[in-house]
Amino acid sequence: MSNTNSSTLAIPEVGSIPQHIAVIMDGNGRWARKKLLPRIAGHRRGTDSVRSLVKSAIDLGIPYVTLFAFSSENWRRPADEVSMLMQLFLTVLKKEINRLHRHNIRLRVVGDVSQFDTPLQELIRSSEQLTEKNTQLTLTIAANYGGRWDVLQAFNRLMRECPEKIEQDISESDLTPYLSMGNIPEPDLFIRTGGEKRISNFLLWQLAYTELYFTDTLWPDFDEDSLKEAILSYQSRERRFGRTSEQVSQSSWPSISAAI
DSSP, X not given: OOOOOOOOSOOOOXXXXXSEEEEEOOOHHHHHHHTTOOHHHHHHHHHHHHHHHHHHHHHHTOOEXXXXXXXXXGGGSOHHHHHHHHHHHHHHHHHHHHHHHHTTEEEEEESOGGGSOHHHHHHHHHHHHHHTTOOSEEEEEEEEEOHHHHHXXXXXXXXXXXXXXXXSOOOHHXXXXXXXXXXXXOOSEEEEOSSOOOOTTSSTXXXXXXXXXXXXXXXXXXXXXXXXXXXXXXXXXXXXTTSOHHHHHHSSSOOOOOOO
């Protein structure tokens, strides 16, 4: 996970580093178009930004990173681009999985992977099995994922496994374990690159109290300093979770705000 770029920003204060960052990696196609390159060149370059983000997350002590790689709506893109994205996913996973394992990184893939070709499904399963006991960082890739799909599949699984619930009121605690991300903390910080200001059906349940950060930086240009800027923005906010500022200041909960 080497990175030769030197950072010019101060390291954010350790005490209020987000524990889970979720990212929509937007702007690969526009980055390529600006450079008169095919769109797939932007997606390939975007994998370098993924490596940089993972390294920076480890350096900063962030234990969970979730990346939106392919949405359930992305099947609507031109067939040749979808095919190239699937091949890129397969190629990158083959190339990177041993590196992730050496760095004690656990890989998880969430989404309806049954729609992928068999070789990719098998590689996903073997990669998850190889890294399942790693503890340095959990890297979750959302692929063929949608937030609405996630809630629906969770509800359907709950009904299949606990049919007695059909006659009862279902609580959040009933449903949460069946969500794709039910066994890890909800994101503290959501980042979307590329200038768009939408959540785009990503982690709809989990982002309820997440701090949102939008940047015009295109994903292939998102580097260590870009991540630090996002975290510094996060640290300047007060997370109240429905309480008042006065309650937060009087609470024993640690303050999220930090001097910059």
